[in-house]
Amino acid sequence: xxxxxxxxxxxxxxxxxxxxxxxxxxxxxxxxxxxxxxxxxxxxxxxxxxxxxxxxxxxxxxxxxxxxxxxxxxxxxxxxxxxxxxxxxxxxxxxxxxxxxxxxxxxxxxxxxxxxxxxxxxxxxxxxxxxxxxxxxxxxxxxxxxxxxxxxxxxxxxxxxxxxxxxxxxxxxxxxxxxxxxxxxxxxxxxxxxxxxxxxxxxxxxxxxxxxxxxxxxxxxxxxxxxxxxxxxxxxxxxxxxxxxxxxxxxxxxxxxxxxxxxxxxxxxxxxxxxxxxxxxxxxxxxxxxxxxxxxxxxxxxxxxxxxxxxxxxxxxxxxxxxxxxxxxxxxxxxxxxxxxxxxxxxxxxxxxxxxxxxxxxxxxxxxxxxxxxxxxxxxxxxxxxxxxxxxxxxxxxxxxxxxxxxxxxxxxxxxxxxx
Numbered sequence: 510x511x512x513x514x515x516x517x518x519x520x521x522x523x524x525x526x527x528x529x530x531x532x533x534x535x536x537x538x539x540x541x542x543x544x545x546x547x548x549x550x551x552x553x554x555x556x557x558x559x560x561x562x563x564x565x566x567x568x569x570x571x572x573x574x575x576x577x578x579x580x581x582x583x584x585x586x587x588x589x590x591x592x593x594x595x596x597x598x599x600x601x602x603x604x605x606x607x608x609x610x611x612x613x614x615x616x617x618x619x620x621x622x623x624x625x626x627x628x629x630x631x632x633x634x635x636x637x638x639x640x641x642x643x644x645x646x647x648x649x650x651x652x653x654x655x656x657x658x659x660x661x662x663x664x665x666x667x668x669x670x671x672x673x674x675x676x677x678x679x680x681x682x683x684x685x686x687x688x689x690x691x692x693x694x695x696x697x698x699x700x701x702x703x704x705x706x707x708x709x710x711x712x713x714x715x716x717x718x719x720x721x722x723x724x725x726x727x728x729x730x731x732x733x734x735x736x737x738x739x740x741x742x743x744x745x746x747x748x749x750x751x752x753x754x755x756x757x758x759x760x761x762x763x764x765x766x767x768x769x770x771x772x773x774x775x776x777x778x779x780x781x782x783x784x785x786x787x788x789x790x791x792x793x794x795x796x797x798x799x800x801x802x803x804x805x806x807x808x809x810x811x812x813x814x815x816x817x818x819x820x821x822x823x824x825x826x827x828x829x830x831x832x833x834x835x836x837x838x839x840x841x842x843x844x845x846x847x848x849x850x851x852x853x854x855x856x857x858x859x860x861x862x863x864x865x866x867x868x869x870x871x872x873x874x875x876x877x878x879x880x881x882x883x884x885x886x887x888x889x890x891x892x893x894x895x896x897x898x899x900x901x902x903x904x905x906x907x908x909x910x911x912x913x914x915x916x917x918x919x920x921x922x923x924x925x926x927x928x929x
Contacts, residue, residue, distance in 0.1 A: 571892040580878045585714040593888045600883030608866040614805035619812025644810035657799035657875045664692040696780035696787035703774030726765045734761045796877035808865045815857045819850035851924045859917040
């Protein structure tokens with residue numbers, strides 16, 4: 510009498526793809542994938558047939574055609590004889606500029622307001638609550654239009670800064686006669702270098718060697734200051750006393766930068782009223798200022814709630830322990846609470862940065878030519894390449910969002926709890 514060690518395996522049948530749980534999930538995934546690909550193929554074929562019926566093709570050759578329109582605010586050289594591709598680059602840089610400055614301002618404002626919302630001072634906490642509720646519950650577009658209307662309707666025209674027959678001006682410049690707020694633009698000083706190192710031509714645009722030198726000095730100062738703080742932390746862990754480092758950090762940041770500025774002959778070109786406009790400085794359009802302020806104030810209200818939630822997520826015992834060690838409330842917040850709260854704050858903060866970057870496309874409401882205003886606005890209307898322009902704009906916004914998410918995820922990984 511013999512005993513079989515293993516039961517014979519049943520032969521594979523097609524019905525097993527549906528009724529056998531080992532294969533059913535794979536079958537469903539393959540079917541869904543084929544349906545999605547078939548739908549995409551139908552959509553592409555239908556689009557191609559409709560374009561052919563309209564006498565159009567699909568290409569991006571329009572980017573090398575003459576643009577024929579002006580852009581008032583730009584970070585690189587541009588004229589109306591430049592190409593649509595050049596105009597797209599100018600719009601993209603304008604988008605990056607307002608998004609970068611908006612993220613910085615919104616973060617600073619949000620952290621400050623989020624902390625104040627938890628203040629034991631009743632008046633300060635209630636005022637910050639009013640700010641958060643007002644800005645969060647009014648659409649961003651209305652804030653952009655309102656701030657822009659304030660600048661255009663309340664601010665004086667440039668000729669109001671010209672003295673009359675008695676030598677009296679209807680409007681005055683501020684900050685030592687260096688800044689002028691007008692109903693068309695804000696005139697600010699222009700940073701100049703009498704011993705400039707020149708520019709590097711990358712073909713697409715020029716890169717200032719002076720700016721690269723300043724960034725290199727700031728990077729070096731950051732590295733040296735980081736080493737200083739690490740040494741102070743090591744001394745504190747070994748002795749229990751932390752050496753005073755604030756004046757050393759101040760010198761590390763200021764002295765190299767001051768030496769470089771003297772070597773380059775740094776000075777400011779102040780705006781002066783000549784004719785009907787200010788010259789000699791930088792005229793920042795009111796559309797940019799209104800967009801930047803609105804994005805910063807609106808997003809700052811959401812970041813304030815994120816910061817408040819992150820702080821409340823930290824156990825009250827952490828604060829009590831810090832107080833027991835003799836730390837003051839300000840030092841407790843900066844050294845104990847906020848570093849731990851960052852692990853809760855950073856993930857939703859990424860979404861706010863993405864929202865701010867995408868919300869910058871509302872710039873078209875006030876005439877600020879960003880990527881939406883150039884590629885998705887004037888260029889689209891002039892060339893009639895709706896599909897190409899929209900697809901290209903979507904891909905650029907997608908790339909920007911993925912880049913922001915990637916950078917912030919790297920930072921988030923650096924501040925999360927390290928398991929041992």
